[in-house]
Each structure stands twice: as C-alpha cells, then as structure tokens.
Amino acid sequence: MSLPTEGGSDEHDDERSLVEDFGVHIGRTMGWPPMAGRAAGVLMLSETPLTLTQLQQALNASKGSVSETTRTLITSGTVERFKEAGSRQFVYRWRDDAWIGCLQHQLDQTTRLLAMAENNYDRGETFSPTQQERLKQMRDYYRFIVRRLDDLLTEYTAQWQQDRTDRAEARG
Known part of the structure; x- marks a missing residue:
C-alpha cells in the first residue's frame, strides 16, 4: 500500500x-x-x-x-x-483476528475497572448510604458489562472461526 x-x-x-x-x-x-x-x-x-x-x-x-x-x-x-x-x-x-484482539482488550480494560469498583465497594463501609449505593451501582454495572463482553467475545470468536473455516473450504 x-x-x-x-x-x-x-x-x-x-x-x-x-x-x-x-x-x-x-x-x-x-x-x-x-x-x-x-x-x-x-x-x-x-x-x-x-x-x-x-x-x-x-x-x-x-x-x-x-x-x-x-x-x-x-x-x-x-x-x-x-x-x-x-x-x-x-x-x-x-492481525487476522484484529477485532477479536480489540474486543479482548476492551474486556481486559473493563475487568480492571471491575476490580477497582469491587475494591472500592468493599472499602466503602464507612461511607454514607448514598455513597455506598453509588459504589454498589458502579460495581454492579461493571459486573454486568464484563459478563456481556465475555459472552460477546466467546460468541464472536466462534463466529470468526466458523467463517474462517467456511472460507478455507470454499477455496478448496
């Protein structure tokens, strides 16, 4: 190019x-x-x-x-x-699997944020009820996002591998 x-x-x-x-x-x-x-x-x-x-x-x-x-x-x-x-x-x-790599990177980064959110939630016992609720919401949000990203990565990787197999078979 x-x-x-x-x-x-x-x-x-x-x-x-x-x-x-x-x-x-x-x-x-x-x-x-x-x-x-x-x-x-x-x-x-x-x-x-x-x-x-x-x-x-x-x-x-x-x-x-x-x-x-x-x-x-x-x-x-x-x-x-x-x-x-x-x-x-x-x-x-x-990378041939660049979008898998991209999604894996997003999952890794979000998992780090989840760890931070869980750590802060666990340390928040002395915080006000409002602060504790906000920390809980942050933790719950990142738990949800990590689960979904992990599911998406698994699903997309399987689709990518199947598409790759199909293309190889079509070429003979």
Missing part, C-alpha cells in the same frame, strides 16, 4: 479516504490519537507487513510518532509486531 499523495487512481483515493475515516472515527471511538486511527487504516489495507519506515512514509509522520502509534495498536490487540524469517527488521501487520 503506497497511499500516494498526488495524482493516483480511484483505488488510491478510496484508500486515502478510508485511512482518514479511520483516523477520525475509529481513532476517536477507541480513544486513540488520530495518527493511531490512520495507522490502523494503513495496516488494515496493506496486504503485506510494513516496516516502521514504510509506515512512516505512508503516514507522512515522524519515527517517534509512528513508534508510539504502533505501541498503541499492539496494546489494543489489532496489530502485531514480528520479524520475518531471515530479516533483522521488525514489521507490523494487521
């Missing part, structure tokens, strides 16, 4: 448009800086892994900015960093 900055085909215009949409919408929704959203778009569209330098060029960004961005995407579960066989350089690629 080259994402040319001038001229180019309709396909490249579509790619640039998607990358910018990711920067604005996916980035904002995930709580990422726009650069991370744009990098996610570039990596999602790239059919091959990209080096940090290639990603810098595609994003027209500094090495430091792209390095920080890739760490964000790896942490979020959507991108992986590895060395290709015979290479000394790391490359980055969109």
Whole structure:
C-alpha cells in the first residue's frame, strides 16, 4: 500500500479516504490519537507487513510518532509486531483476528475497572448510604458489562472461526 499523495487512481483515493475515516472515527471511538486511527487504516489495507519506515512514509509522520502509534495498536490487540524469517527488521501487520484482539482488550480494560469498583465497594463501609449505593451501582454495572463482553467475545470468536473455516473450504 503506497497511499500516494498526488495524482493516483480511484483505488488510491478510496484508500486515502478510508485511512482518514479511520483516523477520525475509529481513532476517536477507541480513544486513540488520530495518527493511531490512520495507522490502523494503513495496516488494515496493506496486504503485506510494513516496516516502521514504510509506515512512516505512508503516514507522512515522524519515527517517534509512528513508534508510539504502533505501541498503541499492539496494546489494543489489532496489530502485531514480528520479524520475518531471515530479516533483522521488525514489521507490523494487521492481525487476522484484529477485532477479536480489540474486543479482548476492551474486556481486559473493563475487568480492571471491575476490580477497582469491587475494591472500592468493599472499602466503602464507612461511607454514607448514598455513597455506598453509588459504589454498589458502579460495581454492579461493571459486573454486568464484563459478563456481556465475555459472552460477546466467546460468541464472536466462534463466529470468526466458523467463517474462517467456511472460507478455507470454499477455496478448496
């Protein structure tokens, strides 16, 4: 994926448009800086892994900015960093199961919030009834969300695996 900055085909215009949409919408929704959203778009569209330098060029960004961005995407579960066989350089690629990774990250983060909510609820015995009720509501909310996210992750993972199997069988 080259994402040319001038001229180019309709396909490249579509790619640039998607990358910018990711920067604005996916980035904002995930709580990422726009650069991370744009990098996610570039990596999602790239059919091959990209080096940090290639990603810098595609994003027209500094090495430091792209390095920080890739760490964000790896942490979020959507991108992986590895060395290709015979290479000394790391490359980055969109994970085949990126949306599973994204959902797993959301579950992990929410589970941390649940632990905090439970800890604060347990420590709140000396608080007023109103404060105790609010802590209970927070704890109950995060319990509910963690259960639902866990169910969604299980369901989506099963669907993703079935879809992958179906595509492999269709290819022969």
